[in-house]
Amino acid sequence: xxxxxxxxxxxxxxxxxxxxxxxxxxxxxxxxxxxxVNPRCYPxxxxxxxxxxxxxxxxxxAQYGFTADAFGGPVQDQEAPEQAAQxxxxxxxxxxxxTDQYAVAQQPAADQxxxxQPAADQxxAQQPAAxxxFEEPVATNPYGFTAEQALTTTDQxxxxxxxxxxxxxxxxxxxxxxxxxxxxxWLGQLGDPAINAALAFRQ
Numbered sequence: 001x002x003x004x005x006x007x008x009x010x011x012x013x014x015x016x017x018x019x020x021x022x023x024x025x026x027x028x029x030x031x032x033x034x035x036x037v038n039p040r041c042y043p044x045x046x047x048x049x050x051x052x053x054x055x056x057x058x059x060x061x062a063q064y065g066f067t068a069d070a071f072g073g074p075v076q077d078q079e080a081p082e083q084a085a086q087x088x089x090x091x092x093x094x095x096x097x098x099t100d101q102y103a104v105a106q107q108p109a110a111d112q113x114x115x116x117q118p119a120a121d122q123x124x125a126q127q128p129a130a131x132x133x134f135e136e137p138v139a140t141n142p143y144g145f146t147a148e149q150a151l152t153t154t155d156q157x158x159x160x161x162x163x164x165x166x167x168x169x170x171x172x173x174x175x176x177x178x179x180x181x182x183x184x185x186w187l188g189q190l191g192d193p194a195i196n197a198a199l200a201f202r203q
Contacts, residue, residue, distance in 0.1 A: 001027045016040045019164070025049055025057075026157045032057030036064075047182040052156075137194075141166035154178045163187070174198035 002010070007024045010016045011034035018040050025035040025045060032053035035041055037060060041049075050061045061067065136147040145162045150172030153159060159179055162169050163186075171194040173179055174187050184202075187195050 004028075007031050011035055011038055014039050018042050018045065019161075021045065022048075022160060023157065025053065029054045029057070033060040036061050036066075044182055044186060048156075048160075048180065051180070051182065137168050137171060139166065140168050145169060147172050151176055152178075156180055159183065171195050171198040175201055177202075 002020070002024050007028050008031075010020050010024055011031055016038055021035050021038055021041055022045050024031050025048070032049050033056045036046060036049050036053070036057055046061060046066050049057050050066045053061070058067070136151075139146050143161075143165045145166040147169055149158070150162050150166070150169040153162075153176065156178075159173060159176065160183065163173050163183060170187060170190070170192065174184070174195050175198045179187075184199070188199055
């Protein structure tokens with residue numbers, strides 16, 4: 001857990017690590033409002049805070065137009081939905097959960113993984129529709145995340161970390177019933193056939 005002094009320093013740092021901010025918001029809800037106004041607080045984290053943060057954090061985000069809808073679904077930017085959609089379209093796939101440097105470093109591996117996946121229609125043709133067998137991907141990340149963890153964990157922070165650090169396991173995250181709505185929405189925007197097939201399994 002991030003200690004109090006480190007959390008205070010991080011939320012006041014305009015160049016704070018976005019992943020550290022996410023960890024602080026998850027482990028120290030009382031800092032949610034401070035994290036929300038930090039310039040390095042990325043849109044996906046704001047959505048998460050607006051859904052799961054404490055009252056002060058939600059009120060702070062509401063002042064900026066970020067509010068969770070009445071049914072607990074994905075957060076919508078009420079001030080500029082078109083701008084938010086355009087921003088999401090322009091972001092690199094890993095931007096929502098990583099720094100720009102990480103996204104650039106991981107892009108070749110992600111492209112290699114995407115190229116190796118069968119198209120969604122080919123996958124459907126090869127498997128019986130009602131009994132489609134899910135073939136677990138091989139975990140290649142250096143952080144020790146496994147396919148079983150990605151499929152079953154209930155820890156929302158760990159789910160976000162797997163999505164960031166283990167792109168080869170994103171299809172598993174898409175099938176995990178505990179994955180939160182904002183991340184499901186982001187996964188659906190990646191255009192990955194394997195992830196799309198996994199998302200279809202949820203329905």
